[in-house]
Amino acid sequence: xxxxxxxxxxxxxxxxxxxxxxxxxxxxxxxxxxxxxxxxxxxxxxxxxxxxxxxxxxxxxxxxxxxxxxxxxxxxxxxxxxxxxxxxxxxxxxxxxxxxxxxxxxxxxxxxxxxxxxxxxxxxxxxxxxxxxxxxxxxxxxxxxxxxxxxxxxxxxxxxxxxxxxxxxxxxxxxxxxxxxxxxxxxxxxxxxxxxxxxxxxxxxxxxxxxxxxxxxxxxxxxxxxxxxxxxxxxxxxxxxxxxxxxxxxxxxxxxxxxxxxxxxxxxxxxxxxxxxxxxxxxxxxxxxxxxxxxxxxxxxxxxxxxxxxxxxxxxxxxxxxxxxxxxxxxxxxxxxxxxxxxxxxxxxxxxxxxxxxxxxxxxxxxxxxxxxxxxxxxxxxxxxxxxxxxxxxxxxxxxxxxxxxxxxxxxxxxxxxxxxxxxxxxxxxxxxxxxxxxxxxxxxxxxxxxxxxxxxxxxxxxxxxxxxxxxxxxxxxxxxxxxxxxxxxxxxxxxxxxxxxxxxxxxxxxxxxxxxxxxxxxxxxxxxxxxxxxxxxxxxx
Amino acid sequence: xxxxxxxxxxxxxxxxxxxxxxxxxxxxxxxxxxxxxxxxxxxxxxxxxxxxxxxxxxxxxxxxxxxxxxxxxxxxxxxxxxxxxxxxxxxxxxxxxxxxxxxxxxxxxxxxxxxxxxxxxxxxxxxxxxxxxxxxxxxxxxxxxxxxxxxxxxxxxxxxxxxxxxxxxxxxxxxxxxxxxxxxxxxxxxxxxxxxxxxxxxxxxxxxxxxxxxxxxxxxxxxxxxxxxxxxxxxxxxxxxxx
Numbered sequence: 001x002x003x004x005x006x007x008x009x010x011x012x013x014x015x016x017x018x019x020x021x022x023x024x025x026x027x028x029x030x031x032x033x034x035x036x037x038x039x040x041x042x043x044x045x046x047x048x049x050x051x052x053x054x055x056x057x058x059x060x061x062x063x064x065x066x067x068x069x070x071x072x073x074x075x076x077x078x079x080x081x082x083x084x085x086x087x088x089x090x091x092x093x094x095x096x097x098x099x100x101x102x103x104x105x106x107x108x109x110x111x112x113x114x115x116x117x118x119x120x121x122x123x124x125x126x127x128x129x130x131x132x133x134x135x136x137x138x139x140x141x142x143x144x145x146x147x148x149x150x151x152x153x154x155x156x157x158x159x160x161x162x163x164x165x166x167x168x169x170x171x172x173x174x175x176x177x178x179x180x181x182x183x184x185x186x187x188x189x190x191x192x193x194x195x196x197x198x199x200x201x202x203x204x205x206x207x208x209x210x211x212x213x214x215x216x217x218x219x220x221x222x223x224x225x226x227x228x229x230x231x232x233x234x235x236x237x238x239x240x241x242x243x244x245x246x247x248x249x250x251x252x253x254x255x256x257x258x259x260x261x262x263x264x265x266x267x268x269x270x271x272x273x274x275x276x277x278x279x280x281x282x283x284x285x286x287x288x289x290x291x292x293x294x295x296x297x298x299x300x301x302x303x304x305x306x307x308x309x310x311x312x313x314x315x316x317x318x319x320x321x322x323x324x325x326x327x328x329x330x331x332x333x334x335x336x337x338x339x340x341x342x343x344x345x346x347x348x349x350x351x352x353x354x355x356x357x358x359x360x361x362x363x364x365x366x367x368x369x370x371x372x373x374x375x376x377x378x379x380x381x382x383x384x385x386x387x388x389x390x391x392x393x394x395x396x397x398x399x400x401x402x403x404x405x406x407x408x409x410x411x412x413x414x415x416x417x418x419x420x421x422x423x424x425x426x427x428x429x430x431x432x433x434x435x436x437x438x439x440x441x442x443x444x445x446x447x448x449x450x451x452x453x454x455x456x457x458x459x460x461x462x463x464x465x466x467x468x469x470x471x472x473x474x475x476x477x478x479x480x481x482x483x484x485x486x487x488x489x490x491x492x493x494x495x496x497x498x499x500x501x502x503x504x505x506x507x508x509x510x511x512x513x514x515x516x517x518x519x520x521x522x523x524x525x526x527x528x529x530x531x532x533x534x535x536x537x538x539x540x541x542x
Numbered sequence: 543x544x545x546x547x548x549x550x551x552x553x554x555x556x557x558x559x560x561x562x563x564x565x566x567x568x569x570x571x572x573x574x575x576x577x578x579x580x581x582x583x584x585x586x587x588x589x590x591x592x593x594x595x596x597x598x599x600x601x602x603x604x605x606x607x608x609x610x611x612x613x614x615x616x617x618x619x620x621x622x623x624x625x626x627x628x629x630x631x632x633x634x635x636x637x638x639x640x641x642x643x644x645x646x647x648x649x650x651x652x653x654x655x656x657x658x659x660x661x662x663x664x665x666x667x668x669x670x671x672x673x674x675x676x677x678x679x680x681x682x683x684x685x686x687x688x689x690x691x692x693x694x695x696x697x698x699x700x701x702x703x704x705x706x707x708x709x710x711x712x713x714x715x716x717x718x719x720x721x722x723x724x725x726x727x728x729x730x731x732x733x734x735x736x737x738x739x740x741x742x743x744x745x746x747x748x749x750x751x752x753x754x755x756x757x758x759x760x761x762x763x764x765x766x767x768x769x770x771x772x773x774x775x776x777x778x779x780x781x782x783x784x785x
Contacts, residue, residue, distance in 0.1 A: 404666040405622050409647065412662060416655070422648045424633040432632035438648060465751065467607050467635035468628070 004227035005107040005159065007121060008147040009128065009136045011081075014101025015041035017134060018080040019070040027133070030064050035072035036450060042067075072450075077101070084132040091127050102151075104144050117156060141165065145222045149173055162225035167198025174219050185215060197223040240278070240384035242267045249288045251319050251376030253312045259380060260311040264304035267382045278302055280386035280444065283311050285318060286379040293318045296385050296444045300406065307382065313418045315377055385444075409441045418443070432466055574694055577616040577669065580640065582745075582753045586710060588738040592616065592669065593708055595691040598698045602712030604732050605700045606631075606671070607639070607746055611753040612698070613669045614640035624649060624663050627656055627673035638751025657682055664689050664697065673700045680704075709737040731756055 011017060020031040020043060030046035032039045039060050042051045049064035057069050077100035085103060088095055095105045105124070107117060114120035121138045128136055139151025142162040149169060150157050157165045166173075171189050174182045174197075194200045200208075201223040209217040221228055244263050250256065271278045281302065284294045297310045409421045418440045425437035428449030439445040576591030584590045592598065592612060600609050606628060613623045618640065624647045625631060637643055647667075651659045653675030663670055664686070678686065683705055690697045699706070712732050719728030728749050735741045748754035 408662060408666040412649065412651070412659060416651045416659075420649060420651045422650060424631075424636060424643045424646055424648065426633050426637065426643075432634055433630075436630060436633045438630065438633075441647070465635040465638055465747075466632050467610055467639070468631055 002142050002159065002227075003106075003108060004144070005142050006140070006144045006147040007105045007107050007110065007117070007124075008098070008139045008144065008151045009103050009105070009121075009124065010139070010148070010151040011101040011134045011136055012152075013041045013043050013047075014081070015072060015077055016043040016046070016070075018077045018100065019073070020068075021080050022073075022076045023068070023070060025068060029068060030066060031068045031070060032060055033072045034069050039069075040072060074100075084134065087127060087131040088124075091124055098144070098148065102148065104147065107140065121156075141225075143222070143225055143227050145177055145228065146225055148176055163198075163201065166223060166225050167196065167201065169197050171195055171197060171200060173197060174222065177222065181215060182219065185212065185219060201225075240267060240271050240274075240387070241381065242270075242383075243379065243381040245379045246377060249376045249378040251315070253316055256315050256377060256380065257308045257312045260308040260382075261304050263380065263382055264307035264311075267307075267384065268302065268304060271384055271387065275389075276387045277390050278384040278386070279388055280384070281307060281310075282381075282383040282385045283307070283314055284381040284383070285311075285315055285377050286381070288375045288378045298386075298442045298444055300403075309414065310418075311380065311382075313413065317417050317419065319376070406442075413441060432468075577613075577621065577696060578619060579612050580615050580753055582755050583612055586612075586734055586736050586739055586742055586744075588708060588736075592696045592698075594694045594696055596696070596707035597687060597690060597703055597705070598696060599703045599706040599709045600698055600700055600712070601702060601709070602715075604712040604715050604730070604746060605710075608710065608712055608732070608734065608753075609671045609698045609700060610636060610639045610641060611746060613671070613696075614752070616669055617642040617645040620645060621668040622647070622666070623669040623671070624667045625671045626651070626659060626663070627653060627675060628671070635751070638747065640752055657686070660697070661686065661689060664693055664695060667695060669696045669698065671698045671700065674703065711735045713741075 015033040016031050019033050020027070020029065023031075025031055027043075028045055030043065030049055030051065032042035032046050032051055034040070034057055037056055039051065039053050039055045039057070041053060042060070046060075046064055046067055049067070051060045051064050051067060055063075060069065061067055081097070081100045085097070088103065092105050093109045095103050098104050110117070110120040114123065117140055121140065125136055125138060128134070137151045137154045139147045139149070139153075139155055139157075141147040141150045141155075141157040142159060146157060146162045146166055150165065155165070171194055172186050174186055189195075189200060194203075200220065203220065205217065205220060208220040212219070218228060242263050244259060246255070246259060267281070268278065279300070279302070280296055280298045282294060282296050284292055286292050293314065295310075295314055297307075299306050299310070413421050421441040422438035423441055425439055425445045425447070426435055427437040427447035429435040434449070437445055437447055574594045576587065576589045576593050579587065579591050587593065600612075602608075610631075617623050620642075622645050623641070626649045628648070629650070631648060633643065636646065649659060649663070656672065656675040657678055660670065660672055683703075686697075687705060711734070713735050714731075714733040716731045717727050717729075718731065719725050729745050730747060731743060732746045733741060733743050743756055745754045745756050
C-alpha cells in the first residue's frame with residue numbers, strides 16, 4: 001500500500017455548521033454564513049429551502065425568510081472544529097487537520113488495527129458522529145487531494161485508480177486545495193481548453209513547468225494523482241499555560257520582570273519536556289481593577305528572558321496608557337475602552353486596545369496622573385499560543401541576515417516601547433488610513449476588516465494611491481481639550497460624529513490647489529481651498 | 543637604493559586596509575555595485591543604482607514617493623528597508639511602488655531621537671529613509687557618514703543634509719487626468735534634478751502606481767509652455783541630460 005494513501009473525513013458546509021453551533025441554533029434551523037456580501041456556506045435545512053452559495057443576503061432571505069445569516073468568522077470555524085475533533089485523538093494514531101471541517105488520516109496507520117479500509121471508516125464515522133453529532137463524509141484515495149475530492153461523493157478509490165478517478169473532474173477542483181493560490185491558474189487553464197484534470201495531466205511535465213512555474217507544476221502533480229508532500233501531523237491538543245498571582249500587586253517593572261522570568265522558565269520547561277517548540281506566546285496581565293491586557297508575541301528562539309522583556313514592555317505600555325490603576329473609570333475590559341467616541345478606529349481593535357496609540361507620531365510618555373503606585377498588576381499568565389515540532393522552526397537558508405535585523409529591532413523596541421517598530425500589512429477598507437495594518441514587530445497581525453472583501457482598497461481606490469496616510473484634524477470646538485483628555489483626542493485621524501471636519505497635510509498626494517487640467521491652457525489656480533473633498537473623484541472601479 | 547617596489551605597494555595596501563570601511567585595497571578601486579533600482583529610475587543615479595556607503599538626499603514635495611520607488615527593487619531582492627520619521631505611511635501606496643512588504647519596517651520613535659535611532663539602524667539595515675527631526679552638528683554628521691560608509695549601506699534623507707554625495711531634487715510636480723470638471727487623477731509627472739546626472743522627467747506614480755518613463759506625447763512641444771514647466775524654451779524633457 002502506498003505511503004500516501006489517505007482517508008479524508010469532511011463535514012460538508014462546515015462554516016455554516018460551525019456558526020450555527022457557536023450561535024446556539026438547532027440543527028434543523030436554516031443558517032447561512034455571509035462573507036463580503038455573499039453567502040459562502042449554508043447548512044442542509046437552508047439548502048432545502050433553496051438557498052445557494054453566491055447569493056446575496058437579501059436574495060437568500062427572500063427564498064428562506066427564517067434564515068439566520070451570520071457573518072463569517074474564521075476563528076469560530078477553527079475553534080468549534082478543534083473542540084469537537086478531540087475525540088479523534090483516542091481513535092487514531094496520526095491525523096492532520098487540512099482545514100476547518102476536514103481531517104486526513106494516513107491509511108497506513110489504520111492497517112494494523114482494522115480489517116479493511118471500509119470497516120475502519122465505518123468505525124471512525126460511528127465514533128465521531130456519536131460524540132459530535134456532525135455528519136462526516138469519507139473519501140479514500142492514493143493522495144490527499146484525490147481523497148478530498150472523493151469525500152465530496154463519499155467514494156473509495158481503489159489503489160492505483162486515482163489518476164482515472166481524477167481525470168473526468170473539472171479543473172476547478174484544484175481550488176479545493178488552496179482557493180487563493182489557484183485563483184488565477186484555474187481560469188487560465190479553462191481558457192486554454194483544459195477543462196478537465198485528465199486533459200491537464202496529459203501535458204508533459206517539463207512543458208507545464210516552463211509555462212506555469214512551480215505552482216503549475218504542483219497542480220500538474222496533483223492532477224496526475226501523484227503525492228505532493230506529506231502533511232504536518234496534528235500536534236496533540238494539550239494546553240501549556242502557567243499562571244501566577246502577584247501578592248502584593250505591583251506595577252514595578254523589576255518585580256514583574258522577576259516573576260515573568262520564573263514563570264517563563266516554567267512554561268518553556270514543560271513545552272520542551274513535551275518535545276515541542278513554542279513560537280508564539282500569549283501574555284495576559286490582570287490589574288487589580290479586574291481589567292486584563294492580552295497580547296500575542298511571536299518570538300524566534302524564545303527563552304525566559306525574552307518573555308520577561310516582552311511582559312515588562314507590555315505592562316509598562318499598559319500602565320502608561322492608564323489601562324490599569326484607574327479604578328474610578330473601570331469599564332470592564334479593553335473593548336469598551338476603545339468604544340469611546342473620541343478614540344480612533346485603531347484603538348477600537350480588540351485585545352490591542354490597552355495602549356492608546358498616539359496618532360501624531362510623538363509618544364507623549366507616561367502620564368503621571370494616571371499611574372498610581374498602589375494599584376498595579378495582580379496576576380500574570382503565560383500561554384503557549386503556537387506549538388511546532390522542532391523541525392518546523394527551521395529558518396530559511398536564503399534569508400539575508402534575519403537575525404541581525406531582529407536583534408536591531410528588538411533593541412529599538414526595548415528603548416522606545418513595542419509600538420515604535422511597525423511592520424506593514426493590508427486589510428479591507430475604503431481609504432488609505434483604513435487599509436493600513438501596522439503591526440508591532442513580532443506581534444501577530446489582527447486585521448479588523450477582511451482583506452479579501454470587495455471593499456478593499458485595491459478595488460475601491462484606483463491607482464495611483466497616496467504613499468502617506470492623509471490625516472484629518474477635528475475641529476477643536478467639537479472635542480474641547482480639557483486637562484484629562486487623552487493625548488490623541490485632538491489629532492485623531494478621523495472623528496466620527498464630529499460635524500466639522502477639515503483636512504490638512506497630505507504630504508505626497510495632490511492638493512486641490514495644484515490640480516491642473518491635462519493639456520489645458522488655463523492659468524494655474526492661485527490658491528487652493530484646503531477644505532475641498534478628497535481627490536477620489538472617479539467612480540469606483542468595481 | 544630605494545625600497546623594493548613590490549614591498550612598497552604591499553605596504554600601501556596594508557595602510558589602506560587599515561582605513562575604516564575599506565576591507566581590501568582592491569575594494570577601493572572596484573567599489574561595490576550599487577543597489578538595483580527599477581529601470582525608469584536608473585538614469586537618475588550616477589552609477590545606475592542606489593549608491594552604497596553614501597548619504598543620498600532627496601528633497602522636494604514628492605521626495606518620499608521618489609525614495610520609496612528607488613528602494614522597491616532592492617526590497618524585492620530580500621534587502622531590508624526602514625523608514626523613520628514619516629508617521630504612518632499608506633501601505634497600499636507602498637505596495638504599489640513594488641516594495642516587498644515583508645522587508646519593510648516603519649519606525650515611530652520620537653523625532654528628537656532620530657539620530658540615535660538612525661545610528662542603531664545603520665548597523666543592520668541596507669536602506670534607510672529618514673526625515674531628520676533636527677539638523678545634526680557637524681561632528682555627528684561626520685560620525686554618521688563614517689558609519690554609513692563602513693557598513694556600505696544607503697541612507698536616504700528627505701531633507702537638506704550637508705555633506706551628502708548625490709542629491710536629487712524634485713522640482714516640478716504636475717498631476718494629470720482631470721479635465722474640466724471630469725475625470726480623476728491618474729498620473730503625476732515630476733521633474734527630478736540630480737546633482738550628478740542632470741534633469742529628468744518621469745511619471746511618479748504612473749497609472750500603474752509605479753515609476754515609469756513618460757509616454758511620448760504628440761504635440762507636447764506646444765502644451766509645455768502653456769502649463770508652465772520649468773523648461774520653457776525646449777521640448778518636453780524625456781530622460782535626457784541638460785547639464
